[in-house]
Amino acid sequence: MRRLLGLAAVLAVAGCGGVTSTAATTAPAALTLSGPATAKVAGQDVTPVGKVEPRLPVTVRSFDGEQVTVTDVDRIVAVDLYGTLGEVVFTLGLGDNVVGRDSSTGFPSAAHVPVVTAGGHDLNAEAILDLDPTVVLTDTSIGPPEVPQQLRAAGVPVVFFDPTRTLEGVPDQIRAVARTLGVEEAGEALVARVDGEIASARELAPTGEDAPRITFLYVRGSAGVYLMAGPGSGADSMIASVGGVDVGTDIGLDKPFVPITSEALLTAQPEVVIVLTKGLESVGGVDGLLKIPGLAQTPAGQHRRIVDVDDTDLLSFGPRVGQTITALATVLYQS
Structure with missing residues (x-):
């Protein structure tokens, strides 16, 4: 992704205040994910709302x-x-x-x-x-x-x-x-459908204080790009939608993406890592990803809880977003 690639050159390393985390290495009670998994969206293709007749101009x-x-x-x-x-x-x-x-x-x-x-x-x-x-x-x-x-x-x-x-x-x-x-009428019909799918998907996520700590890492091994998501990345919204805590936001990152540091990972102590499928492939799979300094020492790394999502699904926030939330929640809580 062009914008994310450019971030590697311009973002400063995020400071984490030197906080030492004492997070447990076991999973929250609701989290059933026990190892690597792929969150597959059920509808790989779009489903049009029907035939339309545009009213122009x-x-x-x-x-x-x-x-x-x-x-x-x-x-x-x-x-x-x-x-x-x-x-x-x-x-x-x-x-x-x-x-x-x-x-x-x-x-x-x-x-x-x-x-x-x-x-x-x-x-x-x-x-x-x-x-x-x-x-x-x-x-x-x-x-x-x-x-x-x-x-x-x-x-x-x-x-x-x-x-x-x-x-x-x-x-x-x-x-x-x-x-x-x-095609405003079609737009309203689509909004109603998407709102319903999002609501149904969010019901799959448990509620309570024992929310899993999750991070999204944007990696492109061939380009040497290793970024951790924070507030405003879009990933924070998806993590919240499945009942998780976006650890980048939680540790005080103030940009959507910052270069990954071992200090940030060890402070954040994520229990799950989400990556894009092609990004995971670019670093040599789960084993390659765990070579990122600090990641293997986190609960996510120790238990190999790495979830990959197709590059075109996770951050698009299009009409299939409810299906993406469903796929993530299913992997996290019903695997």
Whole structure:
């Protein structure tokens, strides 16, 4: 992920105040996970709400402050860092209209759609214009920033959306995309469905004081990137949704991602580590991950409680977020 890779170069090592943890090495009573596991989302593909008939034209206020009029949604390009916008468009029932996507929009229905993000997560103006799009949906999580301006200069309507990814923000994100594409009724139907799935998923997580201590580590071995999540990472919201304590936030990290240090891990004493599947593969699996200084001495490391989640699922906060929460809760408490 381009933004996360860049964080490795600019973030300072988080201080942890030299606190010595006395956390037990056994699991909380509710935690049944006993070793490595993969949290698999049941619905690997999207399920559209049904056939839709867009009502156009519409004029919306883009997240960058511009007023944008959309008159045609026959050829949609949807691109952001996590694949959220593409997932929303497909689930709203307009998947057949998508002619360009980012590399994170990885569910089966989108596999045939051309990728317009060169090098993984960089927009390519020429590749997008070659697709003759009638509207481009994007946000500031992906760049370079001059590309959307080039598209607007060429006469293509470009609508920016809020780049923040939180569980609470999912309904508003769906509504914003639906409004832009002239399918507000479908948007409300999708919000109702997603809200129901989130509520059902959260019921799987136990409540009480004995919450498991969980951390999300973003690792890319080939690039030498090893980051620990903190407040605002998105992972903190997912951890809370499954009844866990985000240890990065708990020990006082003040940035979404900071370089991993042995001091931080030993202070945090996570009982579970969540990683992205490709990230885990990049460091040589669980054994490679446990070579990170300090991790093997934590309860998570001692018991090899490493949970990997597909790269396109964990932080997208799209329409399948309830299914992702269900997958995590199932692994943690019903394995």
